[in-house]
Amino acid sequence: MALLVAVIWRSDPRRIAADLSSASLVHVIAGLILVQVQIVLSALRWRFTAARLGQGLDRGRAIGEYYLGTLLNQLLPGGVAGDTLRAFRNRAGIKEGWKVPAQAVILERVAGQGIFFLIAAFGILIWPLLDGGMIPENLRTPFQGFALFVAAGAVAVLIVFRYPPRKIAPYTKELHTAFAQVFLQERAWLLQTALSIAIVGSYIAMFMVASAAVGAPLPALAAVTAIPLGLLTMLIPATIAGWGARETAAASLWPLFGYTASDGVAASILYGLLALAGATPGLIVLISAALGKKRA
Numbered sequence: 001m002a003l004l005v006a007v008i009w010r011s012d013p014r015r016i017a018a019d020l021s022s023a024s025l026v027h028v029i030a031g032l033i034l035v036q037v038q039i040v041l042s043a044l045r046w047r048f049t050a051a052r053l054g055q056g057l058d059r060g061r062a063i064g065e066y067y068l069g070t071l072l073n074q075l076l077p078g079g080v081a082g083d084t085l086r087a088f089r090n091r092a093g094i095k096e097g098w099k100v101p102a103q104a105v106i107l108e109r110v111a112g113q114g115i116f117f118l119i120a121a122f123g124i125l126i127w128p129l130l131d132g133g134m135i136p137e138n139l140r141t142p143f144q145g146f147a148l149f150v151a152a153g154a155v156a157v158l159i160v161f162r163y164p165p166r167k168i169a170p171y172t173k174e175l176h177t178a179f180a181q182v183f184l185q186e187r188a189w190l191l192q193t194a195l196s197i198a199i200v201g202s203y204i205a206m207f208m209v210a211s212a213a214v215g216a217p218l219p220a221l222a223a224v225t226a227i228p229l230g231l232l233t234m235l236i237p238a239t240i241a242g243w244g245a246r247e248t249a250a251a252s253l254w255p256l257f258g259y260t261a262s263d264g265v266a267a268s269i270l271y272g273l274l275a276l277a278g279a280t281p282g283l284i285v286l287i288s289a290a291l292g293k294k295r296a
Contacts (some may be wrong), residue, residue, distance in 0.1 A: 003244030027213030035278025071282030
């Protein structure tokens with residue numbers, strides 16, 4: 001939060017406030033709709049993943065639980081508290097206890113993060129080739145180096161997963177089996193990929209909409225370059241839903257498209273507010289759970 005305050009202060013607080021106060025209502029509504037698309041599709045992906053592992057989830061319950069988990073991820077540090085709660089609240093009736101629900105939650109997130117990293121790495125790698133001189137020369141090598149680092153890391157994870165060292169082999173064997181069930185058997189990867197592309201696309205579109213709402217519409221190139229790079233900062237576990245880190249990245253990236261740092265910060269703040277507001281239906285699940293305990 002200190003980082004958020006610092007980046008606002010160093011940019012232009014008055015302009016940021018003006019951009020936010022004059023945000024287009026049409027774009028704001030579109031952004032809120034996109035949040036619902038994200039959560040509902042993510043819940044369906046989780047339900048499909050759990051079913052592949054033998055865990056049955058009612059569609060309505062899955063959507064409600066995902067709203068609650070998303071809301072908690074927006075409010076609590078680390079961004080995984082809501083996911084942990086999803087596994088905990090849906091472990092009833094499973095002989096293995098935590099194992100299957102935890103695997104379903106983890107692999108559901110892996111599906112989305114995998115597509116996201118592929119898009120981010122690909123976009124950053126080709127950015128210097130398509131920008132027409134937009135990126136300063138001193139940033140071209142770091143951007144390409146980052147993309148190669150992500151790609152190398154992904155390959156290393158796959159190699160370790162496929163040929164694990166003896167010490168961790170017993171732990172990866174079960175995960176390997178679960179991975180095959182969720183993604184490989186019966187062409188499950190087709191639906192997993194389609195859902196993940198749609199979900200990641202909605203995140204990117206939401207940031208594009210937020211930027212347009214504050215008067216800084218981005219070109220299509222930003223959808224596979226600057227925006228994925230900015231969203232990557234939200235994965236830093238030291239933040240709360242990426243606040244601060246995301247705005248810092250936006251302040252650095254938006255000037256590459258001819259806008260000011262304050263425009264990027266305003267767009268990022270609006271994105272964060274839309275994500276939080278869009279997840280508020282999770283409060284209904286939270287209140288229902290609290291009332292249920294009182295009755296019990």
